[in-house]
Amino acid sequence: MDWQLLWFVLLGILLAGYAILDGFDFGVGMLHPFAKGDEERRIVLNSIGPLWDGNEVWLVTFGGALFAAFPEAYATIFSGYYEALMLVLGCLIFRAISIEFRSKRPEAWWRSTWDTFFFLSSLTISFAFGLAVGSALIGIPLDDRGIFRGSILDQIGIYQTLVGLLSVSMFLMHGAIFLVFKTRDDLQQRMIRWTRRGFVAFLTMYLVVTAATWLWIPRAVATFEHFPYAWIVVILKFLAVANIPRCLKSHNYLQAFFSSCCVIAALVFLLGVALFPNLVTSSPVSENSLTIYHAASSELTLKIMSLYALIGMPFVLGYTFMAYRTFRGEVKLDKHSY
């Protein structure tokens, strides 16, 4: 494995980690309006209260690693998807503000305003990340220097929208399963119903997107010929998807949650396989695509980054483990809660 490939894989791990962790945060945000009354809403909000900002660090790390390891791809993506990124950034900001500020004032209008922002931003970000993945698979017009030559209309289409809906339904299901162990009584019963609805929505969108990818993106399917072992992941993913309704039926929510984590990780892995060796796929002129070899930093940079990752990763895993252990189980509201 060369350094460029190593960092392609590490970016995949960061993206999978982010999608799994912030994925349920977004799901919680989308389910938040279905909590009734102020106390239930606070319970739902505080289920991710001590965790959400730690989860977003994975996105920051992903962006930082992309910038340092593959600067040309970073430049193309961040300049090319300017409007989309501003939208996502705006939503991330409003989402953070609504979590932080919602319970700082008692007035009903104040709280319901922030609740609306919390819901809308969670929904928009989930959809936008799906759009981005769809767009990455379909490709965008690049010139021979790897610079984006198009408009936002080249980034939106039926396929991208379908992947956007897949992402929304997947995070909805993931967040609903998470909320089951964070709640009790009536609220928990409602969340259990949402896990089923979320699963049905996810399964539908998953089948639609799989079929659409098969039909419209021959490139994504062709890469499997180079990586026959990737079929193992496809099979494992089917098993994980099938395991979710089984666990939901037997009320084994912890296993259902791990299954949905595995499904997300597998989808990110397959995205990597479908893209490889491209970081940014050019369409229609596919020779202009930015591959991991065209877009990489010098090997010295990649080596220094690897050393950093080696030193930093144990700390990240350590604090993540501690935070999840400390705040495990049902939510209890106290004066330090949001």
Place this chain on the structure above:
Amino acid sequence: MNGKVYQRAEIVDFWAMVFNPSTMDRLIHVWLGAFILGAFFVMSISAWYLLKGRHLEFARRSFTGGLLLATVSSLAQLLSGHSNARMVSEYQPAKLAAMEGIYETENSTGLYILGWPDDESETVKYGIEIPGMLSFLVHDNFKTPVPGFDQLEETWGRPPVWITFQAYHLMIAIGMTFIGSTLLACWFWWRGTLFDQRWLLWYFVFAVILAFVANEAGWVAAEVGRQPWIVYPSLVNGELTGGLRTSAGLSEAVRAEQVLGSIIFFGLIYFLLFVLWVTLLHQKITHGPDIDDVDNSGEYPSMKKAFE
């Protein structure tokens, strides 16, 4: 890339990058700036409590702590600022010329306390100047000239002088005010009459605004003064090397309207955040410290207690 060669910055020596000539100077300067702002923030709220006669014991202690940090940091900031200016004189001479308003090189360069740089006449109007002082600060001797734009402009270009000059002088004026006022407050504290000086407490209630302004002005001086370079070049064997002009560093995929749109967007977000911040801060200050958290033994709330 794709068979073509483009110039880019590549790392060759990690530690030389981390400890490049400006990192430590700037890091310490920003760090001290943050200490000063934090200390003035604490003093501002404490002074307000003292003036209103609320939470007196709490406010006296926090004011004194803030005052100590503010005094030490303000004095240290003077040394750090001096060291920064000497570093800038060596590596970014055009920035120093703009900060100090040096249009023409003179045998002995003076230091302007105040002034109005005018690009048309290439002079600083209405300037109050200490003769030879800048030469002394940069070279430790009153007779060595500090180069002006007549010598520098052809090679290094010229940043907007008026903005750089005024932002830089504003920062220094505030810094000097802080040194004077914190030393004065320390003297009253030494004599035990600090909390009777109501006028001084009123000054500290509002001085935090000056601390914000000083930090922002320093930032403006540094970034406007670096123009027209987005990557500042260095002089290697008499030739400028490795520079990138701001006008050459623009993204080709982003249009001006997009940037304008995002500036308006962030302007609105920050305005909203500012209003929220002031409102909630006001609520927090009016509410005051949770004295219930301090039990009678005089112990402060610990992490352990918070989890009980």
